[in-house]
Amino acid sequence: MQLSTHFTLEEFERSQTAARLGIANAVGPDQLDQLDDLCNMLLEPLREQLGPIHVTSGYRSPALNKQVGGAARSAHMDGRAADIVAPGWTPLEVCEHALRLVGVDKVIHEFGRWCHLQTARLGKPPRRQAFTAVRVAGRTHYVPGLLSIAEAEERVRG
Numbered sequence: 313m314q315l316s317t318h319f320t321l322e323e324f325e326r327s328q329t330a331a332r333l334g335i336a337n338a339v340g341p342d343q344l345d346q347l348d349d350l351c352n353m354l355l356e357p358l359r360e361q362l363g364p365i366h367v368t369s370g371y372r373s374p375a376l377n378k379q380v381g382g383a384a385r386s387a388h389m390d391g392r393a394a395d396i397v398a399p400g401w402t403p404l405e406v407c408e409h410a411l412r413l414v415g416v417d418k419v420i421h422e423f424g425r426w427c428h429l430q431t432a433r434l435g436k437p438p439r440r441q442a443f444t445a446v447r448v449a450g451r452t453h454y455v456p457g458l459l460s461i462a463e464a465e466e467r468v469r470g
């Protein structure tokens with residue numbers, strides 16, 4: 313099923329972890345509306361700038377979110393978030409482009425490995441927040457702003 317011109321529902325429900333562990337990961341009607349918004353408001357405009365975008369983690373059922381160690385109230389469970397990479401662009405560059413989009417609620421440069429991109433709940437104003445996630449001494453820290461991983465680590469260590 314097509315969510316927008318270049319994105320399908322299948323790529324948002326696909327999860328190796330869910331498949332391996334037999335966890336159900338089917339999107340419901342509320343999440344479908346949010347995914348529609350995510351694809352049309354953020355991912356399509358971003359694809360226009362960057363070229364093909366791969367969704368590495370899209371929708372997560374509560375059981376899957378728990379299994380992958382997602383945040384307790386992760387926007388992935390609402391169908392409001394996608395972890396993405398774009399060939400030829402660093403994750404930080406993808407984040408920087410994403411943050412300029414109208415309608416972006418939150419962008420996280422995660423561990424230098426991917427860009428987490430999310431929309432607001434339908435009807436709520438987007439907050440336009442940006443963070444860089446780094447792991448220091450076994451803990452994950454969310455440092456405000458879009459930074460290189462080295463710079464974010466330096467800020468955590470003070």
Ligand SMILES: [Zn+2]
Binds near residue numbers: 369388394395428
């Ligand atoms: Zn994410």
